[in-house]
Amino acid sequence: MARICIIGGGIGGLASACLLGARGHEVTLYEKNTQLGGRANRFEAEGFTFDMGPSWYLMPDVFENFFHLLGERVEEHLTLTKLSPSYRIFFKEDGSTVDMYSDLNTDIPTLEALEAGVGPRLKSYLSNAQQQYEIAKAEFMYKNYDSLLDFINLRSLIYGSKLSVFSPMESYVSRYFTSEKVKKIIQYPLVFLGSSPYKTPALYSIMNHIDFEMGVYYPQGGMYEVVKALVRIAQKHGVIFHTETEVSRIITTHKRATGVELGNGERVSYDMVVSNGDIHYTETQLLAPEDRQFSQKYWEMRTLAPSALIMYLGVKKTFDSLTHHNLLFSEDWKQNFAEIFDDPQWPTDPSLYVCAPSKTDPTVAPEGHENLFVLVPVASGLEYTEKGLEHYAERMLDTLEEHMNLPGLKENVIYKRLYSVEDFARDYYSYQGTALGLAHTMRQTAIFRPNNVSRTVDNLFYVGANTNPGIGVPICLISAEMVYKRIAGIDIDAPLADVLSSK
Numbered sequence: 001m002a003r004i005c006i007i008g009g010g011i012g013g014l015a016s017a018c019l020l021g022a023r024g025h026e027v028t029l030y031e032k033n034t035q036l037g038g039r040a041n042r043f044e045a046e047g048f049t050f051d052m053g054p055s056w057y058l059m060p061d062v063f064e065n066f067f068h069l070l071g072e073r074v075e076e077h078l079t080l081t082k083l084s085p086s087y088r089i090f091f092k093e094d095g096s097t098v099d100m101y102s103d104l105n106t107d108i109p110t111l112e113a114l115e116a117g118v119g120p121r122l123k124s125y126l127s128n129a130q131q132q133y134e135i136a137k138a139e140f141m142y143k144n145y146d147s148l149l150d151f152i153n154l155r156s157l158i159y160g161s162k163l164s165v166f167s168p169m170e171s172y173v174s175r176y177f178t179s180e181k182v183k184k185i186i187q188y189p190l191v192f193l194g195s196s197p198y199k200t201p202a203l204y205s206i207m208n209h210i211d212f213e214m215g216v217y218y219p220q221g222g223m224y225e226v227v228k229a230l231v232r233i234a235q236k237h238g239v240i241f242h243t244e245t246e247v248s249r250i251i252t253t254h255k256r257a258t259g260v261e262l263g264n265g266e267r268v269s270y271d272m273v274v275s276n277g278d279i280h281y282t283e284t285q286l287l288a289p290e291d292r293q294f295s296q297k298y299w300e301m302r303t304l305a306p307s308a309l310i311m312y313l314g315v316k317k318t319f320d321s322l323t324h325h326n327l328l329f330s331e332d333w334k335q336n337f338a339e340i341f342d343d344p345q346w347p348t349d350p351s352l353y354v355c356a357p358s359k360t361d362p363t364v365a366p367e368g369h370e371n372l373f374v375l376v377p378v379a380s381g382l383e384y385t386e387k388g389l390e391h392y393a394e395r396m397l398d399t400l401e402e403h404m405n406l407p408g409l410k411e412n413v414i415y416k417r418l419y420s421v422e423d424f425a426r427d428y429y430s431y432q433g434t435a436l437g438l439a440h441t442m443r444q445t446a447i448f449r450p451n452n453v454s455r456t457v458d459n460l461f462y463v464g465a466n467t468n469p470g471i472g473v474p475i476c477l478i479s480a481e482m483v484y485k486r487i488a489g490i491d492i493d494a495p496l497a498d499v500l501s502s503k
Ligand SMILES: Cc1cc2nc3c(=O)[nH]c(=O)nc-3n(C[C@H](O)[C@H](O)[C@H](O)COP(=O)(O)OP(=O)(O)OC[C@H]3O[C@@H](n4cnc5c(N)ncnc54)[C@H](O)[C@@H]3O)c2cc1C
Pocket: 007, 008, 009, 010, 011, 012, 013, 030, 031, 032, 033, 036, 037, 038, 039, 040, 052, 053, 054, 055, 056, 057, 058, 245, 246, 247, 248, 276, 277, 278, 281, 308, 310, 375, 427, 428, 429, 435, 436, 463, 464, 465, 466, 470, 471, 472, 473, 474, 476
């Protein structure tokens, strides 16, 4: 069995540690921050507990599959609550709201009120999305790509299924729906992927199957419980963790990864290295120029997923107008996406998201209080001053009060922390401070996304949101499974049935 070093304790790094440890490898994980979890981190302040990043527990089937691989059961680690409603949408243009339940019996009448006769079209759209999800899971999501031919075969398979999913999401959705409101509801899950409907292939309509038909869950205690579960399982399999320990270089010998150098200058030998760090950072800072596989031009041409302005708010009041997940949709959808992706600037009329986990979980805020997580997607790489950020945040609080029916919000905020582009860059070495990584455009999907194995250095692997399949907590679990398959030499495209039995 090999001595394996994992750089970074985000979801992908932790999940790889679990799988490789369970396989019997000697695994050591280095995390530069004080806490494990990466973007899925958590902090406590003045009686409030805040999940710092992910808040939507989606794709429960993927979690189940992952835990099963390790001989574990999700319910032994997480107490999941299915949210009802799944989320509430606030439309800025007329102040109306709709609740979505991930239940067609309730959701079709809701959408019929927005667009008469939409029911059969929604069913047909979702039936395609489901078919797409099944193809994706069996052939695409868990697949390691080695050549363009792999992708061409996949493309033919999908074309063969008569799903025209390589056109942009916006035009695909417009074939089914006419009302702007319904189109926004169908397109919003792309924001989870850090993408714009104008640039993302309709392949990702699978997100609607996940959203409408699989439901939205919450692990009691918060999303950080997922991190705690992964750490627990990894420790069970003997993984050694070093936090506050930065890797400053990947050592190579004759184009083979042979160890790492730590921030204090110590050099440690390993047989293999798996980097969960930002892929741009790993390539440009941890590898010598001759070991890199991408040019500066390559990085300049990437489309980055948005960054964000996040406000963590402790509020000494509760608000009936909010449910657990709340989305405020901007009036000019197109302009908002343009200000994030094409002409970067602080959005004039942004869509934004408010999570109020205290609606479901009494442990995350004192009684009679709410812990609100407010996220405004903004372009990566934006520059700002502290004062400018404060000013913009104040504007957003005014927007919340006015358009999400939160009177008195500002005067009841007793704790506030702002987090934005520079924080992502500092805390996670994130390229241009992107919150999510590389966007899911067609040119950054599957074979066109950075691969999980280095082309230039043997025994160097990548795991996490910037490699395949991409962004999101469950997706990073899949990424770990894919790296595991590579290292174990398992050439199976579908999800693995049971890692332990293949030992
Ligand atoms: C605000 C926000 C909201 C989100 N919402 C959701 C959601 O609701 N649902 C969902 O499923 N997903 C969501 N996501 C996406 C999801 O959180 C991420 O895709 C996922 O957590 C990324 O995991 P990762 O494996 O790429 O590792 P990362 O989280 O990127 O962690 C990488 C780790 O590597 C460490 N590291 C980097 N360089 C070094 C080095 N040289 N030495 C040592 N350590 C190093 C970093 O400190 C970091 O801890 C959200 C993300 C954000 C930011």
